Amino acid sequence: MKFSVTVILKKDVLDPQGKVVENTLASMGLNSIKSIRQGKFFQIEVDEKDHTTAEKKVDEMCKKLLVNLIIEDYKISKI
Amino acid sequence: MRSSVIVFPGSNCDRDIAIALEKMQFKNQMVWHKETKLPKSDLVVLPGGFSYGDYLRSGAIAGKSLIIDEVVKAANSGCLILGICNGFQILTETGLLKGTLLRNKNLKFINKDVHIKVMNNNTKFSNKYKNNQLLKINIAHNEGNYFTDPKHLDELNKEGLIAFKYCDEKGNINNGTNPNGSLENIAGILNLKKNILGMMPHPERMIDDIISNKDGINLFSSLLN
Numbered sequence: 001m002k003f004s005v006t007v008i009l010k011k012d013v014l015d016p017q018g019k020v021v022e023n024t025l026a027s028m029g030l031n032s033i034k035s036i037r038q039g040k041f042f043q044i045e046v047d048e049k050d051h052t053t054a055e056k057k058v059d060e061m062c063k064k065l066l067v068n069l070i071i072e073d074y075k076i077s078k079i
Numbered sequence: 080m081r082s083s084v085i086v087f088p089g090s091n092c093d094r095d096i097a098i099a100l101e102k103m104q105f106k107n108q109m110v111w112h113k114e115t116k117l118p119k120s121d122l123v124v125l126p127g128g129f130s131y132g133d134y135l136r137s138g139a140i141a142g143k144s145l146i147i148d149e150v151v152k153a154a155n156s157g158c159l160i161l162g163i164c165n166g167f168q169i170l171t172e173t174g175l176l177k178g179t180l181l182r183n184k185n186l187k188f189i190n191k192d193v194h195i196k197v198m199n200n201n202t203k204f205s206n207k208y209k210n211n212q213l214l215k216i217n218i219a220h221n222e223g224n225y226f227t228d229p230k231h232l233d234e235l236n237k238e239g240l241i242a243f244k245y246c247d248e249k250g251n252i253n254n255g256t257n258p259n260g261s262l263e264n265i266a267g268i269l270n271l272k273k274n275i276l277g278m279m280p281h282p283e284r285m286i287d288d289i290i291s292n293k294d295g296i297n298l299f300s301s302l303l304n
Contacts, residue, residue: 013226014260016186065143068136068172070179071226 001046001054002079005062008039013071042066043079051078080303082107082122085150087141092127092163092283099283100124103299110146117149122159122302125150125166127219127281137180137222138165142172151175159203159302160275164220167267167277176270176277178227183220184260190219192291193258195243195266195280196250202269204276205242206304207297213250214243214294216280218258218266223279225261225268235268242267242276 009015018038025033044061048054058076067074082105086093093109100107108118117123130141141147147169154160154175162170170176183189192215197208208214227235235241243266247256257264259279267278282295 013181014184016182016184020186065139066135068139068179070228071181 001048001051003044003046003055003058004077004079005042005044005058005066005074006039006077007042007062007067007072007074008037009071010073039072080105080121081119082124083110083118083120084108084124084126085110085112085146086126087112087128087130087144089130089132090126090128090165092165092281095281096124096126096163096283099286099295099299102286103296103303105299105303112141112144112146114146115149117146117153120153120158122161123150123153125160125162125169127164127166130165130169133221136168136172138168138170138172141165141169147173154270154275157272157274161204161302162275162277163281163283164218164223164279167279168222170275170277175275176268177231178225178268180220180222180279181224181226181260182222183224183258188219188221189223189258190217191258192217193280194246194248194250194256196246196252198241198244199239199269201239202242202273202276203302203304204269204298205301207301211250213246213248214280215248215285215292216282216294217284217291218280220259220279223259223261225265225279227262232262234271235265236263238271240269240271240273241265242269243278243280 022036046054244264282298285295
């Protein structure tokens with residue numbers, strides 16, 4: 001069973017990388033951007049048949065290592 | 080006084096801190112991260128560097144290594160813990176210190192000597208300094224921008240847990256004297272019990288006039304006091 005996890009800085013946390021990407025795109029003439037936030041993406045394959053159990057395991061991985069809950073939000077989706 | 084320096088793959092200030100500790104007459108041991116037992120220590124140092132190549136987040140992988148469980152146990156039983164630079168990042172990843180270190184606001188790796196102010200000299204780490212004393216200490220990091228929630232920031236201020244703040248040579252603390260965007264110019268913090276110090280500046284680089292200055296020495300002599 002495959003899942004994707006996207007990790008993104010919480011909205012109150014300054015994201016200088018996203019800001020620089022945004023400014024660069026704007027300087028290239030691509031200027032109808034409202035905002036850009038840069039994040040991380042994980043693709044995780046879990047050796048489980050039951051969807052709920054598998055998702056629970058991915059959630060545990062997120063909480064224990066993949067995500068810094070102080071500054072980041074995450075979203076798990078089944079692929 | 081017995082000290083242990085934990086060595087991770089990618090640590091690169093481990094020998095500098097060992098030299099500083101030995102110069103100050105600590106009985107020091109180097110401890111590889113795969114060890115499961117910590118030698119009897121009065122002080123444990125998590126050194127600077129780029130443990131695990133800063134993969135995932137700075138300090139995240141080191142924060143899950145085998146020896147860390149022992150370090151957490153030692154910390155909880157009152158052992159003194161000093162995390163410098165990457166060591167500070169590891170301490171936040173383990174939860175021994177609250178908050179986190181974000182990428183520098185200007186997105187650049189900063190390596191320069193900066194001024195910091197001693198904010199609380201009533202600690203095991205700073206009793207040989209004077210309050211408001213200015214130190215010139217080297218910083219060398221990409222993620223030194225300290226961030227925490229407002230409640231914890233309030234606690235840091237009320238309980239005197241801010242050890243050092245970035246300033247200029249006159250002691251001015253403001254946005255212009257903040258090298259990395261750190262909240263309230265914070266350069267180093269303590270836990271509530273004040274036995275754990277995490278700091279981005281490198282005191283171990285400031286122990287000899289030949290290569291720099293001696294502004295870091297009193298941190299180590301404070302520990303011996």
